[in-house]
Amino acid sequence: MSVLIDKDTRLCVSGITGREGTFHAMNNKRYGTNVVSGVTPGKGGQDVEGVPVLNTFHAAVSETGANTAMIFVPPPFAADSILEAADAGIETVICITEGIPAHDELRVYNFLRAHRPTVRLIGPNCPGVLSPGKANVGIIPAAFFKEGNVGVVSRSGTLTYQIGNELAQRGFGNSSIVGIGGDPVPGSSFIDVIELFQADDETELIVMSGEIGGSAEEEAAEYIGEHVTKPVVGYIAGFTAPPGKTMGHAGAIVSGSQGTAAAKAEALEGRGVRVGRTPTEVADIAVEILGG
Amino acid sequence: MDLLEYQGKQLFARHGVPVPxxxxxxxxxxxxxxxxxxxxxxxxxxxxxxxxxxxxxxxxxxxxxxxxxxxxxxxxxxxxxxxxxxxxxxxxASDIAEEYYASIVFDRSAKAPLMLLSTQGGMDIEEVAERDPDAIARLHVDPLIGFQGFHGRRLAFEAGVAEDVVRPVGALLAKLYDAFVAEEAMLVEVNPLTVLTDRSVKALDAKVTLDDNSFYRHPDNAALRNVGAEDPQEQMAKERGLTYVKLDGDIGILGNGAGLVMSTLDVVSQAGGAPANFLDAGGGSKAEAITQAVEVILSDPKVKAVLFNIFGGITRCDEIARGLIEAFDQIKPTVPFVVRLDGTNDKEGRALLAEANLPNVHMATTMLEAAEKVVELARSANVEGRPDAALPGQTTGGTPGGGDSS
Known part of the structure; x- marks a missing residue:
């Protein structure tokens, strides 16, 4: 098994006719992901390297049976596209777009929560989801990862690759790798994804990679303490980040004494989660827990 | 982006929040x-x-x-x-009778705007929160329906504002919420929110943080840049479209992806070094962006050594290598560089650098090794010129961990 995406995924890509959209949709398809269609308003009837393009997500669902959406459109159109996918009945929406206004994210989150509670939004501003050997939706460089028993959930893209690579060098593969994104209002939290990994047969160890800003890691720590029986290894980026400065990700900011890496690591360790101080140490701990 | 007080007040005034x-x-x-x-x-x-x-x-x-x-x-x-x-x-000038506090915070945890009101204004609200948490009335507003009249009344009565100003304080909060939403703020804070001797209410200070991601639909706000207050390197980086944060140390850092760069800063610090900056070259960087990034990093005179830590996903390592070669061609840096390239097209990137044979560029195979190497190089640059300086050859023996630090 794996989480969120697998062999049953039928992917529709919003923004498939754009340069980046085409490149990554085709990359995902070559990996073996079942890319059934794309959506670009006004370009319905065309195709991108054999993948049919439709005008709406509603048509993508009724005509191509799409059950998963990848959003690759620029920030001014991204919230609209997420809501359209949800309105069309798509249950898993993965939004790669970076730079969506925070108030748009707030409206999308609250609307989905209130009116489409079964829809799972991953992202925005995330690298996507990879279930090695099954499907890749997003921009994660799949060549570095193989099938295995470690589930990874992270707020960052390249840091996920770094940690995944450290694990791979020790011989570990992954059930799924989920990037939840670095924005202030992610559609899914650490808790949402950890819950999926806890229920997933294939996952024997969960690695969560957090960073400064907000309180998602602290909330996850509490959840892990109460609900998670599988071992969890943590990592937090930004121990040396100065307060008040946005460190690249819109959500990565220490506000006053809130959101520091030290407080997050302490919260996790207080709930029995071992926290690696470097990506290498995360892999060291994984070896100790699962054996080399 | 944080606004100056007067910029905040002008923004308030546009939404009918009374200001002097x-x-x-x-x-x-x-x-x-x-x-x-x-x-x-x-x-x-x-x-x-x-x-x-x-x-x-x-x-x-x-x-x-x-x-x-x-x-x-x-x-x-x-x-x-x-x-x-x-x-x-x-x-x-205002004739102040009472000083209150009001704010709206973008509450990431609750995924809703959080409104705060207190009659203990004019002082540090974090101190008030610590000393007397009950002195602050708070409630979340559902962003789907927005601010309602009862929100204002509830806050005002719970905070214990003078009865004759419950109505005008509620009206001010409604307008403050309008400003928060319409201008796409992450924070609006009024401290003090004053009741004047004529019993009118006015925002006597304004602290506003706007969401930079919303600037494409707020060109007026985007133009409010407070250039004089910006660090020169940060200004230069902004003009070149790079994500750069100035820090205090002497090791320049460039990486791709915010998380990896933050992690790199941490690992360099653990190795005993002090990063001079955060620079995220972003996903899919082209050679030209890398050249510009090197220029920004080296414009900080404190930089003694530079670390490139790249794990290519969208980013191609050969583009990074080309950018670095171009930078050496144009800028001719005199400080040492440590380069770690992994991920997409890493072999091509390393081959390009090997071929170019740039002066004082050291390759590293892992992030940890790269961090240790750059710390060592920065340290030997710092001791050079002193009479008791160690010879560079003696400090580049590759002793891992830098156990002789501090």
């Missing part, structure tokens, strides 16, 4: 002209993005033109906790 009349000025003459129009007494206030202006002498009440001149001359150019005053705000 005032005018900004960047020279003594402008300040006097403003004061003459506003009338005396008035208040001359330093405009800097840091608290404690009053204590530092950056806020002065003046009763005539001479005092206004003295105040403007003293405050313009003043240093307030490391911030130079480039602008002042001249505003009508």
């Amino acid at each position: 009349d005032g005018k900004p000025a960047t020279s003594v003459d402008d300040a006097l002209a403003a004061a003459d129009v506003i009338g005396y007494p008035c208040v001359v206030k330093a405009q800097v993005l840091i608290g404690g202006r009053g204590k530092a002498g950056g806020i002065k009440v003046v009763k005539d033109r001479d005092e206004a001149r003295d105040a403007a001359e003293a405050i313009l150019g003043m240093d307030i906790r490391g911030h130079t005053v480039h602008e002042i705000w001249v505003e009508a």
Whole structure:
């Protein structure tokens, strides 16, 4: 098994006719992901390297049976596209777009929560989801990862690759790798994804990679303490980040004494989660827990 | 982006939040002209993005033109906790009866705007929260339905505001919420929110943080850049479209992806070094962006060594290598570089660098090794020139961990 995406995924890509959209949709398809269609308003009837393009997500669902959406459109159109996918009945929406206004994210989150509670939004501003050997939706460089028993959930893209690579060098593969994104209002939290990994047969160890800003890691720590029986290894980026400065990700900011890496690591360790101080140490701990 | 007080007040005024009349000025003459129009007494206030202006002498009440001149001359150019005053705000003096506190915070945890109201205004709200948490009334607003009249009444009664101003305080909060949503703020704070002796309510200060991601639909806000207050390297980076944060150390850092760069800063610090900056070259960087990034990093004279830590996903390592080669061609750096390339097209990137044989560029195979190497190089650069300096050859033996640090 794996989480969120697998062999049953039928992917529709919003923004498939754009340069980046085409490149990554085709990359995902070559990996073996079942890319059934794309959506670009006004370009319905065309195709991108054999993948049919439709005008709406509603048509993508009724005509191509799409059950998963990848959003690759620029920030001014991204919230609209997420809501359209949800309105069309798509249950898993993965939004790669970076730079969506925070108030748009707030409206999308609250609307989905209130009116489409079964829809799972991953992202925005995330690298996507990879279930090695099954499907890749997003921009994660799949060549570095193989099938295995470690589930990874992270707020960052390249840091996920770094940690995944450290694990791979020790011989570990992954059930799924989920990037939840670095924005202030992610559609899914650490808790949402950890819950999926806890229920997933294939996952024997969960690695969560957090960073400064907000309180998602602290909330996850509490959840892990109460609900998670599988071992969890943590990592937090930004121990040396100065307060008040946005460190690249819109959500990565220490506000006053809130959101520091030290407080997050302490919260996790207080709930029995071992926290690696470097990506290498995360892999060291994984070896100790699962054996080399 | 954080706004100066007067920018915040002008934004408030556009949404009907009552503020005192005032005018900004960047020279003594402008300040006097403003004061003459506003009338005396008035208040001359330093405009800097840091608290404690009053204590530092950056806020002065003046009763005539001479005092206004003295105040403007003293405050313009003043240093307030490391911030130079480039602008002042001249505003009508207010007869204050009571000082309250109001704010709206973008609450990431609750995924809703959080409104706070307290009758203990005019002081540090975090101190109030610690000393007397019940003194702050708070509630979340559902962003799907927005601010309702009852929100204002509930906050006002719970905070215990004077009964005769419950209505105007509620009205002010409604307008503050309008401003928060319409301008796409992450924070609006009014401290103090004052009740004047004529029982009208006014926002006497304004602290506003806007969401940079919303600027494409708020060109006026995007133009509010407070250039004078920005660090020169940060300004240069912004003009080149790079994500750069200036830090205090001497090791320049470039990586791709915010998380990896943050992690790199941590690992370099653990190895005993002090990063000079955060620079995220972003996903899919082209060679030209890398060249510009090197320029920004090296414009900080403190930088003694530079670390490139790249794990290519969208980013291609051969593009990074080309950018670095181009940078060496154009800028001819004199400080050592440590380069770690992994991920997409890493072999091609390493081959390009090997072929170019750039002076003083060291390759590293892992992030940890790269961090240790760059710390060592920065340290030997620091001891060079001292009579007891170790020979560079003696410190580059590859002793891992840098156990002799501090």
